[in-house]
Amino acid sequence: MAGKIINNLGSLPVVFVSGNGSILADDQGKKYIDFVSGIGVNCLGHNHPALVKAVCDQAAKQIHISNYYNSDTGLACAEALLSRTKMDKVFFGNSGAEANEAAIKLARKFGSQSDAKEGKQAGTRHVIVTLQKSFHGRTLATLAATGQEKFHAPAFAPYIAGFRHIDANDFSALETAFDGTVCAFFMEVVQGEGGVNLVDREWARAACAAAKKAGALVMIDEVQTGVGRTGTFLACEQLGLDPDVVTLAKGIAGGVPMGACLSKGAAADVFVAGDHQSTFGGNPLACAASLAVMAELAKPGFLSKAAEKGDYIRAKIAAWKLPCIREIRGRGLMVGVDIDSPASDIQKACLGFPGSGGRGLCISTAGVQTLRFLPPLVVTMEEIDEGLEILHSVLTGSNSNQ
Ligand SMILES: *Cc1c(COP(=O)(O)O)cnc(C)c1O
Numbered sequence: 001m002a003g004k005i006i007n008n009l010g011s012l013p014v015v016f017v018s019g020n021g022s023i024l025a026d027d028q029g030k031k032y033i034d035f036v037s038g039i040g041v042n043c044l045g046h047n048h049p050a051l052v053k054a055v056c057d058q059a060a061k062q063i064h065i066s067n068y069y070n071s072d073t074g075l076a077c078a079e080a081l082l083s084r085t086k087m088d089k090v091f092f093g094n095s096g097a098e099a100n101e102a103a104i105k106l107a108r109k110f111g112s113q114s115d116a117k118e119g120k121q122a123g124t125r126h127v128i129v130t131l132q133k134s135f136h137g138r139t140l141a142t143l144a145a146t147g148q149e150k151f152h153a154p155a156f157a158p159y160i161a162g163f164r165h166i167d168a169n170d171f172s173a174l175e176t177a178f179d180g181t182v183c184a185f186f187m188e189v190v191q192g193e194g195g196v197n198l199v200d201r202e203w204a205r206a207a208c209a210a211a212k213k214a215g216a217l218v219m220i221d222e223v224q225t226g227v228g229r230t231g232t233f234l235a236c237e238q239l240g241l242d243p244d245v246v247t248l249a250k251g252i253a254g255g256v257p258m259g260a261c262l263s264k265g266a267a268a269d270v271f272v273a274g275d276h277q278s279t280f281g282g283n284p285l286a287c288a289a290s291l292a293v294m295a296e297l298a299k300p301g302f303l304s305k306a307a308e309k310g311d312y313i314r315a316k317i318a319a320w321k322l323p324c325i326r327e328i329r330g331r332g333l334m335v336g337v338d339i340d341s342p343a344s345d346i347q348k349a350c351l352g353f354p355g356s357g358g359r360g361l362c363i364s365t366a367g368v369q370t371l372r373f374l375p376p377l378v379v380t381m382e383e384i385d386e387g388l389e390i391l392h393s394v395l396t397g398s399n400s401n402q
Helices: 049-061 072-085 096-118 140-145 171-177 201-213 265-269 284-297 302-320 343-352 381-400
Strands: 016-020 023-026 031-034 089-093 127-131 163-166 182-187 217-221 245-248 259-263 325-331 334-339 360-362 370-373
Touching: 031 381, 049 284, 072 089, 072 259, 072 284, 089 096, 096 127, 096 140, 096 182, 096 217, 096 245, 096 259, 096 265, 163 171, 171 201, 182 201, 201 217, 259 265, 284 302, 302 325, 302 334, 302 381, 343 360, 343 370, 343 381, 360 381
Parallel strands: 031 360, 127 163, 127 182, 182 217, 217 245
Antiparallel strands: 016 023, 023 031, 089 259, 245 259, 325 334, 334 370
16 A cells, blocks of 8 residues: 555555654554654654644634635744744745745845846856755755755756755865855755754854855755754754745644745845745645644743753763764754664664564664654653663664674
């Protein structure tokens, strides 16, 4: 049955039927500690009472109305999101790729406006600078933005032109990256899909300054890092960055599909009516879910606790001092662990653990030899300990088999 669904990452042999907090249950009744949370989406875990209530109440009121009109829930969500992020305007879509497509279109139009102002030939300022090892989505433009060769398979060519990829944390790259053809600099501050790679604070600030100096927009892809994942609402807050555009998706509505492209200042004036839209975007159901997520995250101590849990995970894994572990990285509850064997083998062994009865563990991967943990932000210390115990057993078991 599962083989009939195209859009999956390669089927793991499990069918989930329900979830509660950070625990999932499959169709055989087996339970799992969930360190994936739907790839950083279920930030409030599964079956969170406030989120369930918000979705059910909204479904009973109205589910969809289209962008011809405003909804009270949509307006409230926009207001909450903009005040939380100190941005001016929001475009609502349904996914990370769609939020990033909006950002790319916004950057291109900003570039053509700049060309007109600067008396340059139309189309001069069209280049968008992105990072090597980045990930920005699976549409043809966002794949082109993505700085990983494996996402540029010739079978899907031609891709959208006009992206320039530079190495993160390389100061010399900044000397030539930003010229008069660049309309935007677009980056993740922790690269999720690319391996949980941290962009250094000083480099990020220098890169953003260089972009602004060259007349380009600074755009941050917070699709994975945003909504508390790294311990602050936006990860770029921790680096002291001042972006013109921020994109969000994944955790923004706790599991209901939603994406957002936020803009500020001159960038907020680029799109006019008719430039861009999406039928489902700003759908009241997703907006109600997003409001519930933002209300939970605003509770005192919620985000700092998430940050502490991430630090705890990294410290605990480091304390194992296992020879199979090469490096531990991350910010907040975004954790990457490099190991000396295929990460997908460990992922499968954790899922199948302990063989019969007892709980398994869901973890994800980012690249061939990197394990990635994105637990719900509400994960408990007990769940962390139990999940890590499973991982430890699997890692040491697989070692003794060698
Ligand atoms: C997941 C992800 C995307 C794509 O989001 P979709 O909702 O799958 O389209 C884009 N950028 C980053 C940083 C992501 O992690």
